[in-house]
Amino acid sequence: MKFSTVGVVGAGQLGRMLALAGYPLGLRCVFLDRGPDAPGAQVARILVGELEDPARLLELAHASDVVTFDWENISSAALAPLEKLVTIRPPRKALEISQDRLREKALFARLKIPVAAHAAVDSKQDLARAAHALGIPGVLKTRRLGYDGKGQFVIREASQIDDAWTAMGGTGLIYEKFQQFSREVSIIGARSAAGKIVYYPLSANTHAGGILHYGIAPFVHPSLERRATRHLKKVMETLSYVGVLTIEFFVVKGRLIANEMAPRVHNSGHWTIDGCVTSQFENHLRAICDLPLGSTRPLGHTAMVNFLGSMPSRERLLGIEGLAFHDYGKEPRPGRKLGHCTIVCATARGRDRALAEALKFVEWT
Numbered sequence: 001m002k003f004s005t006v007g008v009v010g011a012g013q014l015g016r017m018l019a020l021a022g023y024p025l026g027l028r029c030v031f032l033d034r035g036p037d038a039p040g041a042q043v044a045r046i047l048v049g050e051l052e053d054p055a056r057l058l059e060l061a062h063a064s065d066v067v068t069f070d071w072e073n074i075s076s077a078a079l080a081p082l083e084k085l086v087t088i089r090p091p092r093k094a095l096e097i098s099q100d101r102l103r104e105k106a107l108f109a110r111l112k113i114p115v116a117a118h119a120a121v122d123s124k125q126d127l128a129r130a131a132h133a134l135g136i137p138g139v140l141k142t143r144r145l146g147y148d149g150k151g152q153f154v155i156r157e158a159s160q161i162d163d164a165w166t167a168m169g170g171t172g173l174i175y176e177k178f179q180q181f182s183r184e185v186s187i188i189g190a191r192s193a194a195g196k197i198v199y200y201p202l203s204a205n206t207h208a209g210g211i212l213h214y215g216i217a218p219f220v221h222p223s224l225e226r227r228a229t230r231h232l233k234k235v236m237e238t239l240s241y242v243g244v245l246t247i248e249f250f251v252v253k254g255r256l257i258a259n260e261m262a263p264r265v266h267n268s269g270h271w272t273i274d275g276c277v278t279s280q281f282e283n284h285l286r287a288i289c290d291l292p293l294g295s296t297r298p299l300g301h302t303a304m305v306n307f308l309g310s311m312p313s314r315e316r317l318l319g320i321e322g323l324a325f326h327d328y329g330k331e332p333r334p335g336r337k338l339g340h341c342t343i344v345c346a347t348a349r350g351r352d353r354a355l356a357e358a359l360k361f362v363e364w365t
C-alpha cells in the first residue's frame with residue numbers, strides 16, 4: 001500500500017515534529033486540533049475543531065491515507081468510525097489500554113513485566129484499605145487522563161489520607177506503592193506491520209514534580225537494556241502494534257518496574273532527532289506508512305533538556321558546541337513544554353560537561 005498523507009489527531013509539539021520528519025520522505029501531515037495556532041499547524045495543514053468531533057474526524061480520515069495521534073487521551077470510540085475509511089495506527093486497543101493505569105498494569109502483569117504493588121480505589125474506604133495493605137508512602141493517581149504528574153497525590157504519612165481524598169476523591173483512582181527508585185529509564189521502539197522491530201538505546205530520565213526535565217542517552221547498562229527491550233517486544237507483539245511505543249520504568253534495586261506506556265512518540269525520545277541515524281518521529285512515520293524502518297544507531301552521547309514555562313536564551317545555548325535548539329512555537333505558561341535542546345558529543349564526559357553548561361541557562365518555571 002502506498003501512503004502519502006498522514007492524518008494526525010492533535011497538533012501539539014509531537015505532531016509538529018512528526019510533520020517535520022515527514023517532509024524529506026515526501027510524506028505530508030494534516031492535523032486536527034482546536035486552534036489554528038497549534039504547534040503542528042505552524043508547519044502543516046490543520047482542520048480546526050474539537051478532537052473528538054465526529055464530522056471533523058471523518059473529514060480528517062477522508063483527507064488521509066493513514067491516521068495516527070499525537071495525544072493518547074483521544075477516545076478510541078471516537079476513532080472507531082474512521083476505521084471503515086482509513087487505517088488507524090497504532091491500533092486502538094493500545095490506546096484503550098494506555099488510557100487506564102489499571103488495565104495497563106494488568107497487561108504488564110499478564111506479560112510478567114514487574115509493576116508496583118497497586119489497588120483500585122473508588123471510595124475513601126478503598127483508599128484507607130489500600131494504604132494499609134500496601135503501605136505508606138504511596139501515590140494516589142487518577143486511572144485516566146493523568147500525564148506529566150497531573151492527577152497525582154503522594155501520601156507520605158497516614159494523616160494525609162484525608163487530604164489526598166479531598167484533593168483527588170472520587171471514583172476511578174489507583175493507589176500505588178511509592179517506588180524508591182535509583183533512576184527512571186525509558187525504552188522506545190518502532191514496529192512495522194510485518195512484525196519487524198527496532199529499538200532505541202535506553203534513556204535515563206530526570207523528572208521533577210512528575211514532569212521530565214532532562215535525560216541522557218544512550219544510558220549504557222546492557223542488562224537493563226536487554227530486559228527493557230524484552231518487555232517492549234512482548235507488549236508490541238501482544239498488541240500487534242504498528243508505530244512507536246514507549247515504556248517508562250523505575251529502576252529499583254537493579255530491577256525494572258514498569259510505570260506506564262505511551263502509544264506514541266515520547267518526550268524521552270526527542271534526543272533521537274539530532275542524536276540518531278533515524279529519529280523516533282521518522283520511524284513512527286515509516287512504520288505506519290509501511291516503509292522500511294530506519295537505523296536507531298546513536299551518533300554520539302546525548303543529553304536532552306526540556307524548556308518548561310519559559311524559553312531560555314537561544315543565543316547563549318547555541319554557543320554550546322554540539323547543541324541543537326528546538327522551539328515549538330508555543331505561548332509561555334507555567335510548566336508548559338515550550339521546546340527542548342539536544343547536545344550530541346563524542347564522549348560521555350564531553351556530554352556531561354556540555355549538559356552542565358546548558359543547565360545554567362535553562363530555568364524551569
Ligand code: AMP
Binds near residue numbers: 139146
Ligand atoms: P506518571 O504520570 O505515572 O508518569 O508519573 C510521573 C512521575 O511521577 C514519574 O516519572 C515519577 O517520577 C513519579 N512517580 C509516579 N509514580 C510513582 C511511584 N509509584 N513511586 C515513585 N514515584 C512515582
